[in-house]
Amino acid sequence: MRTWVWLAGAALTLGCGGRPSAWDEPFVPASNSAGLAPAYGLTGSVAVVDTALQRVTLLSSPAPLLLEAQFLPLGKDLATAQTSADRQTLFVLSRGVQPQRKPDDEPPQLELIDGSVTPKLKRSYTLTQPMDQLALDPKNEWAVLYGGSGVVVNPNELELVDLTVRGADAVTSKTLRSFGGKPNRFTFTAPLAVPGGDPKRFLIVERDSDLVLIDLANPGANEVTVPLPATDSGGTATSAQVTYDADSATIAVRVTGTTSVFLLQLAAPAQAGQDFSVVTNLVDVGGLPAAIAFVHNTQGLRLVALVGSSAVLVDPVTAITQSASMPAAFTGIRLITDELNPDATAPNGDVALLYGPNITQIAYFNLGGAPGALFRSIEPYDIGVSVKDVIDVPGQDFFDRKILETPSNDFYVLDLTNRQSAPMKTQSGLTLEIAPDGDRVWAFQAGTFGFATVDFDTLHPISLQAERAVTDVFDIAAASGGRTAVALHLGVGQPPGIGATALNALAPSTATARFYSGFELGGIR
Amino acid sequence: MLVRNVMFALASLGLTLAATTAHAESVADHQAHIEVSLGARVSAVSDAGYDPFANSDELAQVSLGLGGTLFAADRFSLAAYGFWDYGSRSGNARGAQTSLTVQRLSIGPEARYHLLPRLYVFAHVLPAFAHSEALLDDGVAAATREARHWAYGFDGAAGAAFEMYGRQDGRVRPRLWLIAEGGYGYLGSTRLLLRGGAGSGAPERTAPVDLGSLSLAGPYARLSVALAL
Numbered sequence: 001m002r003t004w005v006w007l008a009g010a011a012l013t014l015g016c017g018g019r020p021s022a023w024d025e026p027f028v029p030a031s032n033s034a035g036l037a038p039a040y041g042l043t044g045s046v047a048v049v050d051t052a053l054q055r056v057t058l059l060s061s062p063a064p065l066l067l068e069a070q071f072l073p074l075g076k077d078l079a080t081a082q083t084s085a086d087r088q089t090l091f092v093l094s095r096g097v098q099p100q101r102k103p104d105d106e107p108p109q110l111e112l113i114d115g116s117v118t119p120k121l122k123r124s125y126t127l128t129q130p131m132d133q134l135a136l137d138p139k140n141e142w143a144v145l146y147g148g149s150g151v152v153v154n155p156n157e158l159e160l161v162d163l164t165v166r167g168a169d170a171v172t173s174k175t176l177r178s179f180g181g182k183p184n185r186f187t188f189t190a191p192l193a194v195p196g197g198d199p200k201r202f203l204i205v206e207r208d209s210d211l212v213l214i215d216l217a218n219p220g221a222n223e224v225t226v227p228l229p230a231t232d233s234g235g236t237a238t239s240a241q242v243t244y245d246a247d248s249a250t251i252a253v254r255v256t257g258t259t260s261v262f263l264l265q266l267a268a269p270a271q272a273g274q275d276f277s278v279v280t281n282l283v284d285v286g287g288l289p290a291a292i293a294f295v296h297n298t299q300g301l302r303l304v305a306l307v308g309s310s311a312v313l314v315d316p317v318t319a320i321t322q323s324a325s326m327p328a329a330f331t332g333i334r335l336i337t338d339e340l341n342p343d344a345t346a347p348n349g350d351v352a353l354l355y356g357p358n359i360t361q362i363a364y365f366n367l368g369g370a371p372g373a374l375f376r377s378i379e380p381y382d383i384g385v386s387v388k389d390v391i392d393v394p395g396q397d398f399f400d401r402k403i404l405e406t407p408s409n410d411f412y413v414l415d416l417t418n419r420q421s422a423p424m425k426t427q428s429g430l431t432l433e434i435a436p437d438g439d440r441v442w443a444f445q446a447g448t449f450g451f452a453t454v455d456f457d458t459l460h461p462i463s464l465q466a467e468r469a470v471t472d473v474f475d476i477a478a479a480s481g482g483r484t485a486v487a488l489h490l491g492v493g494q495p496p497g498i499g500a501t502a503l504n505a506l507a508p509s510t511a512t513a514r515f516y517s518g519f520e521l522g523g524i525r
Numbered sequence: 526m527l528v529r530n531v532m533f534a535l536a537s538l539g540l541t542l543a544a545t546t547a548h549a550e551s552v553a554d555h556q557a558h559i560e561v562s563l564g565a566r567v568s569a570v571s572d573a574g575y576d577p578f579a580n581s582d583e584l585a586q587v588s589l590g591l592g593g594t595l596f597a598a599d600r601f602s603l604a605a606y607g608f609w610d611y612g613s614r615s616g617n618a619r620g621a622q623t624s625l626t627v628q629r630l631s632i633g634p635e636a637r638y639h640l641l642p643r644l645y646v647f648a649h650v651l652p653a654f655a656h657s658e659a660l661l662d663d664g665v666a667a668a669t670r671e672a673r674h675w676a677y678g679f680d681g682a683a684g685a686a687f688e689m690y691g692r693q694d695g696r697v698r699p700r701l702w703l704i705a706e707g708g709y710g711y712l713g714s715t716r717l718l719l720r721g722g723a724g725s726g727a728p729e730r731t732a733p734v735d736l737g738s739l740s741l742a743g744p745y746a747r748l749s750v751a752l753a754l
Contacts, residue, residue, distance in 0.1 A: 015583060017569065017571055017582035018580065018581055018582070019575075019576035019579070019580055019581070020576065023576055023577060023580070023616075023617075023618055023619060024617075024619075025619060026619050026620035026650065027620070045552075052619075058701075067732075098683070125736055404712075418613055431623045449566070467728035467729070468665060468666075468667075468728065489665050492665050493663075493664030493665045493666070493667055494664045495619065495620030495621050495663060495664045496620075496622070496665070497619075497663070497665045498665070499665035499666065501728070511728075512730075514729065514731075514732055515666065515727070515728035515729065515730060515731045515732065516731075516732045517663050517665035517666045517731070517734065518661070518663060518666075518670070518719070518734030518735075518736075520619055521618055521619060521621070521734060521736060522735065522736070522737075523578070525573050
């Protein structure tokens with residue numbers, strides 16, 4: 001008995017140490033409903049959010065087929081995350097410690113993570129208020145944080161972060177004057193050639209019943225609020241789409257419930273103290289427009305409105321309209337002029353692709369023809385399936401390709417130059433992931449074992465079968481050259497962990513693939 | 526602290542008994558013996574590599590010893606002693622079941638000095654070899670991963686032994702000794718690469734899980750009961 005008493009004493013004396021509490025926190029994939037995706041694909045790494053440990057696991061590839069993990073701590077209480085348009089940076093927004101009890105409690109912050117083959121924390125910005133939502137500038141110059149989560153929240157409070165500046169000077173807090181609405185969507189414009197000054201970028205904030213224009217060259221200045229027109233029945237309208245033309249500094253708004261499009265012309269200051277003025281106009285296009293886009297034809301700038309089976313061209317200066325009959329009621333329009341000839345500046349006029357989710361046709365709308373031959377300018381192609389969305393292909397190799405996403409299980413690779421479409425049939429619903437180098441597309445259905453890739457050069461699909469259920473597929477650059485496809489297995493098995501199958505993206509084969517798991521256990525000290 | 530307490534208790538007890546028995550006993554009668562011991566060893570492993578396998582630092586092992594006196598001169602004697610320590614810990618790492626089984630073999634010389642015929646203090650430095658087997662139930666791979674390693678080092682310790690049972694003249698055996706020691710066991714670190722071997726059910730070309738390195742070095746205490754022949 002005495003022996004065991006001594007032994008217990010010894011155990012207590014020697015074994016007093018513990019371990020980090022992180023070892024007791026199971027890995028749970030981030031939930032999309034909580035504003036976070038389980039994983040984000042970047043140019044040279046895959047970021048897996050580990051909310052339990054408030055860190056991100058960055059999988060990079062030293063060489064094709066090889067994966068290694070790095071771990072970066074994130075701010076407390078993650079709100080949301082987004083990749084930049086070029087996929088080089090992951091933006092992570094955290095609320096910090098709320099409520100703050102001590103001066104050194106962590107404040108809300110926006111962290112920028114470099115997603116290259118050597119991932120690292122680029123920098124972070126400290127915020128004054130916890131925010132829930134994030135909107136990013138496609139040119140990577142600005143980020144807007146909004147949707148606070150405090151006890152009392154002003155939904156019209158924005159934090160504008162100038163990403164070209166470091167430190168506290170980068171953050172501008174701005175409270176929009178409100179007439180009852182709240183921000184719904186943000187559009188960062190290209191530099192608009194506003195008369196009477198240098199071209200300037202604007203942030204267009206679509207709210208419930210008005211638009212707000214913020215001059216990004218002077219974000220602290222008073223914003224301009226433009227009320228939306230009423231619906232044709234006199235009710236409150238909301239904006240459904242915003243588009244702009246940089247050269248003419250014209251903004252067009254498709255408004256719900258009205259047959260008119262709303263045009264905003266940014267003009268020289270009309271009175272002292274203004275940086276610019278806004279001239280508005282309403283143009284009736286004869287029906288409820290399904291989509292609008294600015295185009296150039298031989299006569300100059302026009303706004304195209306797709307109205308039923310007609311394409312209505314609006315001269316934004318004179319408000320004169322011209323209508324062309326379409327072979328079907330297309331509801332989507334995408335300019336493809338640059339993709340057809342990226343070195344040219346549309347000598348005669350733009351070319352647009354018309355499509356719709358309820359039409360088994362696409363059409364090329366050639367605006368370079370004579371004004372009187374508008375009826376001949378729309379060339380339809382029957383592809384047998386409807387098109388839900390048109391996905392751009394990045395990079396220079398296959399700039400003239402588009403992915404046509406359909407409501408069914410199929411997708412099309414569209415060759416704009418040769419006007420050929422290659423159908424890709426699948427067994428089940430799928431998610432498409434275009435490689436950042438623009439040379440191939442990956443297709444998978446989360447939760448199944450099968451996935452596939454289609455090389456844009458050969459259009460040859462390669463079907464692959466992982467040994468564990470696939471939840472995401474990303475295509476990343478390898479540090480030594482080449483590329484690695486990373487098929488993630490998140491939340492698979494019990495207990496769930498971070499697993500991945502790595503393939504040579506340029507010659508994918510499960511005969512050479514390598515399987516990885518246990519990344520969630522790394523980096524805990 | 527523990528070692529000091531044990532030694533103090535043994536010394537006090539020994540001195541009390543010695544007051545009544547020393548006059549009739551010879552140290553030499555209690556020196557020459559071969560002994561087999563059975564006890565428990567508790568180590569404190571503070572290395573971070575141990576964390577996936579245990580939620581605290583202690584590693585308890587059953588300890589089996591075998592030794593014999595090689596040389597004796599007056600109160601001093603030299604013995605050879607060896608231990609085989611065996612123990613395991615199991616736990617979970619972020620929900621994944623883990624276990625670590627450690628076998629340690631140490632053997633070397635032990636210097637003893639008899640304060641009394643029935644009480645001696647000792648010190649030893651024993652070269653040690655340890656074999657560890659780490660297991661991880663990998664939920665994603667649906668396989669048990671394992672890593673087996675040898676590590677080398679030494680155990681350096683000091684302690685005291687008290688003869689609990691035996692004739693006073695020392696000539697009738699067996700005798701029963703209570704031995705307590707404390708010291709530091711050093712072992713080099715090994716890389717913890719847990720592999721899903723063939724037949725484990727892991728997918729083809731499964732890369733190992735890298736849990737860094739593991740060193741089982743740390744202070745320890747051992748309490749044994751030895752049967753001396």
